[in-house]
Amino acid sequence: MKKVQLYKAHPWHGISYGENAPEVITSFIEMVPADHVKYEIDKTTGYRKVDRPQKFSNIVPALYGFVPQTFCGDEVAKLANIVTNRIDIIGDGDPLDICVLTERNITSGDILIEAIPIGGFRMIDKGEADDKIIAVMAKDEMYNKWKDISDVPESLLNRLKHYFLTYKNIPGESVAIVEIPETYGREKAHEVILKSIQDYNKIYKSYLEMGI
Numbered sequence: 001m002k003k004v005q006l007y008k009a010h011p012w013h014g015i016s017y018g019e020n021a022p023e024v025i026t027s028f029i030e031m032v033p034a035d036h037v038k039y040e041i042d043k044t045t046g047y048r049k050v051d052r053p054q055k056f057s058n059i060v061p062a063l064y065g066f067v068p069q070t071f072c073g074d075e076v077a078k079l080a081n082i083v084t085n086r087i088d089i090i091g092d093g094d095p096l097d098i099c100v101l102t103e104r105n106i107t108s109g110d111i112l113i114e115a116i117p118i119g120g121f122r123m124i125d126k127g128e129a130d131d132k133i134i135a136v137m138a139k140d141e142m143y144n145k146w147k148d149i150s151d152v153p154e155s156l157l158n159r160l161k162h163y164f165l166t167y168k169n170i171p172g173e174s175v176a177i178v179e180i181p182e183t184y185g186r187e188k189a190h191e192v193i194l195k196s197i198q199d200y201n202k203i204y205k206s207y208l209e210m211g212i
Helices: 074-084 154-166 186-210
Strands: 025-031 037-041 048-053 063-066 097-101 111-125 132-137 178-185
Touching: 025 037, 025 097, 074 111, 074 178, 074 186, 097 111, 111 154, 111 186, 132 154, 132 186, 154 178, 178 186
Parallel strands: 097 132
Antiparallel strands: 025 063, 025 111, 037 048, 063 097, 111 132, 111 178
């Protein structure tokens, strides 16, 4: 008889990032392009919750979520500090974010997707490392030919970048909240994923082993 899980796993802690990571990673999708409300996982319960309505016209241009059992901590922050020649950047304390590109019209979040990382944005949000991995959905008929960020049309990259650079801006305020000092390819995306797994294990692995 096939083993059945009787209780819903916590999306961050109870689901694996996949045995083939970082080449193929399991992604938990919180938001889709049709969403006009920002959803995110409640870290305590694991349920998807409303964070806030989207204040302005910004709409996330791809499936958006995170990689389970990852954490943006010291190791991820070190990479950002090296790139920016700074020493004050810290991790944002959240799981590693991911944008998944697909030709299919997926209309709801709270789902798992197998994704193939091809690059990412080295994003700094108020002094915190908040990388965004860019991936394509595994077996996607159109996008599965994209193996690296260099394969993505510049117009699509600019659309993704514009969303993240502006989604927290308030009209009339000139202070930039978010910066993206680097757009990186597949190899660096793999590095960020592995570092985020290291950061996660430093904090949570012992708890998982104890079944807490």
